[in-house]
Amino acid sequence: MANTKISALPTYTGDTTGVYLVMDNSGLTQTYKVAKETLVGASGSSGTSGSSGTSGTSGSSGTSGASGANGTSVPSYYLTSTSSVTIDGSNPAFTTNIPGDTNGLQLGQFVRAYDATNPSNYIQGTILVLIGTLLQITNQNQGGSGTHNSWIISSFGVNGTSGSSGTSGSSGTSGSSGTSGSSGTSGTSGSAPTWTSSGAFFPGATTTAPTVGVTSKNNISYYQIGPKLWQVVMSFQTTGQLGSAGSGDYLFTLPNGLLFDTTKPWQTIFSGSVGTSDIVFAQNTIPSGSGMISDNGTSVSSNFQPIVWDASRFRLMVHIPGVKIQCMGSTFWQLTANFGFNITFQFTST
Numbered sequence: 270m271a272n273t274k275i276s277a278l279p280t281y282t283g284d285t286t287g288v289y290l291v292m293d294n295s296g297l298t299q300t301y302k303v304a305k306e307t308l309v310g311a312s313g314s315s316g317t318s319g320s321s322g323t324s325g326t327s328g329s330s331g332t333s334g335a336s337g338a339n340g341t342s343v344p345s346y347y348l349t350s351t352s353s354v355t356i357d358g359s360n361p362a363f364t365t366n367i368p369g370d371t372n373g374l375q376l377g378q379f380v381r382a383y384d385a386t387n388p389s390n391y392i393q394g395t396i397l398v399l400i401g402t403l404l405q406i407t408n409q410n411q412g413g414s415g416t417h418n419s420w421i422i423s424s425f426g427v428n429g430t431s432g433s434s435g436t437s438g439s440s441g442t443s444g445s446s447g448t449s450g451s452s453g454t455s456g457t458s459g460s461a462p463t464w465t466s467s468g469a470f471f472p473g474a475t476t477t478a479p480t481v482g483v484t485s486k487n488n489i490s491y492y493q494i495g496p497k498l499w500q501v502v503m504s505f506q507t508t509g510q511l512g513s514a515g516s517g518d519y520l521f522t523l524p525n526g527l528l529f530d531t532t533k534p535w536q537t538i539f540s541g542s543v544g545t546s547d548i549v550f551a552q553n554t555i556p557s558g559s560g561m562i563s564d565n566g567t568s569v570s571s572n573f574q575p576i577v578w579d580a581s582r583f584r585l586m587v588h589i590p591g592v593k594i595q596c597m598g599s600t601f602w603q604l605t606a607n608f609g610f611n612i613t614f615q616f617t618s619t
Contacts, residue, residue: 347372347421347422347423348363348365348366348367348369348374348421348422348423349365349366349419349421349422350366350382350404350422351364351418351419351420352420353417353418354392354416354417354420356390356391356392356411356412356414356415356416356417358408358411360394360397360405360407361382361392361408362398362403362404363382363404363405363406363422364404365404365422366402368402369396369399369402369404369422374396374399374424375399376396376397376399377395377396378395378396379393379424379425380394380395380396380423380425381393381422381424381425382406382420382422384413384417384419384420385420385421386417387413389413390412390414390415391413392406392411393406393425394406394407394408394409394410395407395409462492462494464490464491464492464502465490465491465524466488466489466490467488467524468489469484469487469489470487470488470489470503470505470521470522470524472604473522473582474515474516474517474518474519474520474598474599475517475520475598476516477515477516477517478515479512479514479515479599479603479604479605480512480513480515480604482512482604482605484505484507485506485507485508486506487505487506488504489502489503489521489524490502490524491525491527494615497530497617497618498616498617498618499616499617499618500613500614500615501523501524501613501614501616502612503560503613504609504611505611506608506609507607507608507609512604512605513605514599514605515598515604516599517543517544518543518584518597518598519584519585519596519598520582520583520584521582521583522581522582523581523582523616526581527581527618528580528581528618529577529580529581529616529618529619530616530618531579535555536555536616536617537553538577538578538579538580539553539576539577540578540579543598544595544598544599544600544601546593546594546595547595548594550586550588550596551588551594554575554576555575555576555577555583555614556574557615557616558573558575558612558613558614559573559574559612559613560573560574560610560611560612560613561573561610562602562608562610562612563608563610564602564608572594573587573610573612574586574612574614575614580619584596585610585612
């Protein structure tokens with residue numbers, strides 16, 4: 270009902286039983302009837318909770334459930350034997366307390382017979398013979414040792430086959446590098462080559478040998494470089510007192526009985542162009558040869574090299590650029606002249 274002033278309500282003159290009366294003047298002369306459902310005050314605050322009641326008494330126990338049904342029986346493959354049997358790798362035979370086939374055992378079945386006093390003494394394998402109380406098994410595996418007469422024989426599972434190999438694990442990480450080894454000891458120092466002097470040399474010639482006058486230097490020396498490799502050095506210097514020139518090209522001999530290996534292409538024999546200037550000499554010199562020759566300081570050869578004459582002897586070719594290329598001899602660089610030279614070369618011996 271909407272809010273309405275009391276003075277706006279109609280005056281009630283009927284039965285006042287079960288109604289609310291509202292007086293609006295001090296003389297209580299005006300009475301109004303207001304329906305109950307329209308006269309609602311604001312909610313009061315909640316009262317405090319009452320105290321908890323006492324606990325009720327425990328109820329009586331329920332009746333027990335019915336018992337479950339019995340499980341199905343499992344056959345017991347179990348025998349005993351007092352036979353004296355030795356664990357020695359043979360197929361043992363037992364006399365059992367009852368026939369084995371009446372206890373569920375059968376040929377080919379895998380069983381285990383073990384010592385009742387020490388189960389670590391055992392023999393196991395398949396049943397080979399099963400006749401009444403006679404039972405023989407194959408000895409496929411055994412444990413312990415000795416002879417025993419108190420046996421228990423029961424069915425036994427056969428070992429399963431080996432499982433397949435597992436997959437390989439992933440490779441481990443590489444190990445760290447090892448420390449460096451200590452330095453090796455230094456090798457011994459090589460020794461300097463030892464030269465051997467063969468003393469003065471006196472050349473021959475292709476026709477007549479010359480005679481050597483007085484010299485201040487006249488020496489041929491050598492040393493071994495390798496198994497068949499040699500170095501030769503020659504030094505020569507006259508003093509002005511001259512000998513005879515001889516005739517033909519001069520021939521010099523290797524020291525110490527050494528011989529040229531004339532099969533080598535760089536030291537083959539060449540005996541041509543005696544006493545003449547010939548460019549062909551350049552094709553037959555030993556390439557390792559090197560030397561200089563001087564005529565009393567007035568002329569110098571820039572090429573001075575040996576040419577093999579035979580296995581033990583050689584000529585010395587002198588090349589004066591623009592003049593001639595010829596071997597030393599009676600007509601060219603005679604030993605009677607006042608001159609000197611130094612030459613060295615390597616060769617391969619036989």
